[in-house]
Amino acid sequence: MIRIQLDEVTRAELQSLRHSAPSPKVRDRLEMVLLSVAGWSPPRIASFLACDPQTVRKVLHGFQLRGPDSLTPRKPGPAPDPARRDHLTGRLRDLLTEERTWTSAQLAEALHPHGIDIGSRQVRRYLRLLKAGYRRTASTLEHKQDPARCSSRSNTTRSPNGAIHPRESYERPWSWGSTPTAASSTRKVINNYGRLLRQGEKVQRFMEAVAHGAYGGRQAVGGSDQPMDHAVPQRRHHLRRRSLPHPAGIFLQRLVTLVMLAIERSPLFRTLP
Incomplete structure (x- = not known):
C-alpha cells in the first residue's frame, strides 16, 4: 500500500494550497494526498472520491517523485524555449523597424532565410508578445478619390436592372407591376x-x-x-x-x-x- 509521509513545511504548503486551489482537479489530487497521509488505502480513497484506484496510485506516485508540483496538470506540448523565443522576437523587431508595411504572411516569409519556419498564425502570437498591432496605413481616403469620377457619379443614378442613367432624365420603370389606373x-x-x-x-x-x-x-x-x-x-x-x-x-x-x-x-x- 502506498502511503505518503509529510514534513511540517510540506504539510503547511498543502494546507495553504487547499484553500487556494485554482481548479477542481487540483483540489481532488490534494485530497488524495491528504487522505493517504491519514492512512487511507488507494481503493478506499477511490471509493470515497468516486474515481478509479489506478488514478489514485498515479497521483500518489507523482507526488513522491515531484512533490507538490505534481498536483498541477502539465501544459500540453513541448516545454518553453526562451532562447528560440528571444531570437525570433529579435528578428521580428528588426523587420518591423524597416520603412514599409508588413502582413503576417509576409513576415513569415521574411523569417525563412534566418532558419525560422513558422506560419502566419504563430507570427501573430509573437507580435502580441511584442505588443505590436495593426493600424491603417493612412487616416484618410483622399488618395483613393478621383474628383472627376466623384462628380460624374453624383449626376447619375442606377436603375433596378443595373443600367446607369443621368439623374435628371431617369424615371423609375414599372417593370415589376402595372401602372395603377x-x-x-x-x-x-x-x-x-x-x-x-x-x-x-x-x-x-x-x-x-x-x-x-x-x-x-x-x-x-x-x-x-x-x-x-x-x-x-x-x-x-x-x-x-x-x-x-x-x-x-x-x-x-x-x-x-x-x-x-x-x-x-x-x-x-x-x-x-
Whole structure:
C-alpha cells in the first residue's frame, strides 16, 4: 500500500494550497494526498472520491517523485524555449523597424532565410508578445478619390436592372407591376362593396335573431315571461361568438349604402369593360 509521509513545511504548503486551489482537479489530487497521509488505502480513497484506484496510485506516485508540483496538470506540448523565443522576437523587431508595411504572411516569409519556419498564425502570437498591432496605413481616403469620377457619379443614378442613367432624365420603370389606373381602382372598390354587402346581410340576420330572443333571454309571450333557450339552441353559441353591438350594425348598413350610391354616380362606373 502506498502511503505518503509529510514534513511540517510540506504539510503547511498543502494546507495553504487547499484553500487556494485554482481548479477542481487540483483540489481532488490534494485530497488524495491528504487522505493517504491519514492512512487511507488507494481503493478506499477511490471509493470515497468516486474515481478509479489506478488514478489514485498515479497521483500518489507523482507526488513522491515531484512533490507538490505534481498536483498541477502539465501544459500540453513541448516545454518553453526562451532562447528560440528571444531570437525570433529579435528578428521580428528588426523587420518591423524597416520603412514599409508588413502582413503576417509576409513576415513569415521574411523569417525563412534566418532558419525560422513558422506560419502566419504563430507570427501573430509573437507580435502580441511584442505588443505590436495593426493600424491603417493612412487616416484618410483622399488618395483613393478621383474628383472627376466623384462628380460624374453624383449626376447619375442606377436603375433596378443595373443600367446607369443621368439623374435628371431617369424615371423609375414599372417593370415589376402595372401602372395603377382609374378603372382598376374602381374595380377594387366594387369588389370591396360586395364584401361589405355580405357583412351587412350577416348583421341583418343577427338583428333579427336578437329580436326573436336567440340569446336565451326572456321575451313576453301571451302576457308571461318564458325562457327562449329552447327556441334556437343550435344557433345560440354561434351567434354569441359573432355578435356585434346594435349601433355598429346600423353604422355598417349606412356605410354600405353610401358607398353604393357613390359608385353608381361616379362616371368611372359607366366606363368599366
